Amino acid sequence: MSPAFLTAPTPRRTVLRGFGAGAAALAGAGVLGACSSRETQEEAKAGGAGFTVTDQRGKKIRFDGPVERIATAIIPSPSMIAAVDGSHARIVGINESTLQANREGIFGTLFPESKKTATVAGADFLPNVETVVDLDPDVVIQWGDLGEEVIAPLENAGFKVIGLTYGTQEEMETWIGVFGTLLGKEERGRGLVDWMHEEAAAVRGLVASQDREDPVPVLYLRTAADGWTSADKTQYVNHWTELAGGVNVARDEATATPQVSVEQMLAWDPGVVLLSGFDPATPAAFYADKRLAGLRAVRERRVYKIPLGGYRWDPPCCESPLMWWWTAQILHPALASRVGLRAKLAETFQNLYGHRLTRAETDGILHLDLNAGSSGYDGFRA
Structure with missing residues (x-):
């Protein structure tokens, strides 16, 4: 982060410019949110x-x-x-x-x-x-x-x-x-827009620093009345998946929100499954489904519930940069304990809403309870 995060409060015009540069001080960031x-x-x-x-x-x-x-x-x-x-x-x-x-x-x-x-x-x-x-x-x-x-x-x-x-x-x-x-x-x-551009560049740089030849195959799932749906390359899911160093396995489907069968999941065999914030599906229930036992993401315990902050993080919103960081750290597990997502959450909520998150609130946003049984998620506790 910029050293400006450690400075004293500055005049409103300066703070707004600094926010675009990712440089609003925690001490003065409340000026932005309130x-x-x-x-x-x-x-x-x-x-x-x-x-x-x-x-x-x-x-x-x-x-x-x-x-x-x-x-x-x-x-x-x-x-x-x-x-x-x-x-x-x-x-x-x-x-x-x-x-x-x-x-x-x-x-x-x-x-x-x-x-x-x-x-x-x-x-x-x-x-x-x-x-x-x-x-x-x-x-x-x-x-x-x-x-x-x-x-x-x-x-x-x-x-x-x-x-x-x-x-x-x-x-x-x-x-x-x-x-x-x-x-x-x-x-x-x-x-806000300037800040998003800078955060996107930072995430791309972080992902590029990882020693990995191929992008991680990712399946996004949302429950439907008759099973599951996903998202193709026209959906925002594809944007944050690729930004974070993954590849959306449903990207080339013919419809924007394709139906996904168990057979199709097994054929794709994603390395990571991300469960939508729009429904009550949980990693625990996914792991318990015997039909999915052969799925690589299940075998390796890499199924995760997407966070719910000021809004759900799946669709575009002002918290989307947090989704980019979270996904990058899910796809590259070594990053979870090294890149301070909790600190980013605190800074972002102060900047966006003028609210200082408690530890319990941060735990709730990240669904530490629902994701506790998934690989590498303990890295988000620090």
């Missing part, structure tokens, strides 16, 4: 005279003043909005899945009000327009590529709708820029 009310008001004035946002449908949405009430049907967006804003105060409506994550993970500790936020959509993302009307948001965040049925009801009711698309690092960075504009915190948004 601005004073005066600073928040001053930044919000950036949109006071009116501004325009171009969403990922290419549609321009005009706002006449600051945005104070946001409803979002998109599952990962509330944690990203909170990271950009340093607050949950402007979020009035969320997806049911987000509410579940808020109640199960640490986000509800960071922002207790998030555990009681009204829900405006479920797994199908179809908006509950009646609820949205009651909430009276200044804007609704919705998927821009799921068809008119998820957007038209909102626009027909008179709401401004920002349509977003998902899947790549570049698209996530666009989200951060959109949220920075909406919240009047463009500089903060740019700092």
Whole structure:
């Protein structure tokens, strides 16, 4: 880390630049996650005279003043909005899945009000327009590529709708820029993106330092009603797998979220299996499935539950750099005890949310209990 992590608090503009360079001091990083009310008001004035946002449908949405009430049907967006804003105060409506994550993970500790936020959509993302009307948001965040049925009801009711698309690092960075504009915190948004670029470069450098000729074969699994699904090369899973020095064994499947049978798992024979944070599947249950006893990842005890931080780490979010580091250390076990992921967690949560993690909170995020029986995971205790 940069020596600037050890410096005294600096003026807000300097801290924001330092965050982009991975250089916010723990002592002063709370400035990033929890601005004073005066600073928040001053930044919000950036949109006071009116501004325009171009969403990922290419549609321009005009706002006449600051945005104070946001409803979002998109599952990962509330944690990203909170990271950009340093607050949950402007979020009035969320997806049911987000509410579940808020109640199960640490986000509800960071922002207790998030555990009681009204829900405006479920797994199908179809908006509950009646609820949205009651909430009276200044804007609704919705998927821009799921068809008119998820957007038209909102626009027909008179709401401004920002349509977003998902899947790549570049698209996530666009989200951060959109949220920075909406919240009047463009500089903060740019700092977050710069920080991500530097963290990606650092992870690539770390992986390149390992003496390994071939990438580690990795299988990402998410439970489905009739078994398992995975993710192909169009999904964000592929991004962080390759960044961390792995190869996604499902990358060339014909569909974005292919069904995966036991027979297919055995044919792929991955060296590492990563279980999604979206469902209750655990390594212990995976090891206990006799059908999978011949799988290399089972024989070598290399099945892991993906962490749940301010949001689930599988999809793109502001904590994605932590997922990159975690995955790199899973794929290269010798790194787990040498690269301080716990310290990175502490720094990142202070920077993003203005929260100083306890040891127990860090243990919970990393699922030390669920992953206790998996090879090398004790390295994350230090």
